[in-house]
Amino acid sequence: MAIVVVNVMPKPEILDPQGKAVTNAGKRLGHEGFSVRQGKRFEIEVGEVTPTVLEEVRHFAETLLANTVIESFEVCS
Template sequence: MGRVVVEVMPKPEILDPQGKAVASALPRLGFTGFTGVRQGRRFELTVDGPITDEVLATVREAAITLLSNPVIEDVVRVTEEPDEAEGAGA
């Protein structure tokens, strides 16, 4: 089993109302000193078998086709990660 992580963020020039909501809640809870918060999304895609270049290419394609909207979002990272289940079972 292999796992690919895709991270998507709102483009820098796009307002991020969700991030702003979080930013305004932080100081109310005593978490001060943060000048900004931006909120994105993380997707974990798992496959049977190893992560090949072909799998990564397919994930990248899916990331710009469905997982993100290039008008408002950037795919900032597509990374292969060790599968949690594998590590736990060792």
């Protein structure tokens, strides 16, 4: 059994209110220099990692895991 990871992030030009809230909470804890953007990580169990499987995961990510209007994604294996 292998795991393929898909990371999804809000596009840089899109506001990230969650990241902003985390950044502000960090400041209250004394972390002044940090600016946080919040995304999602998906771990997908697959039988084995092949180019075909990776292509299928990419299609899965594009249609469901990420909304490419506001998010970008990367597939890592």
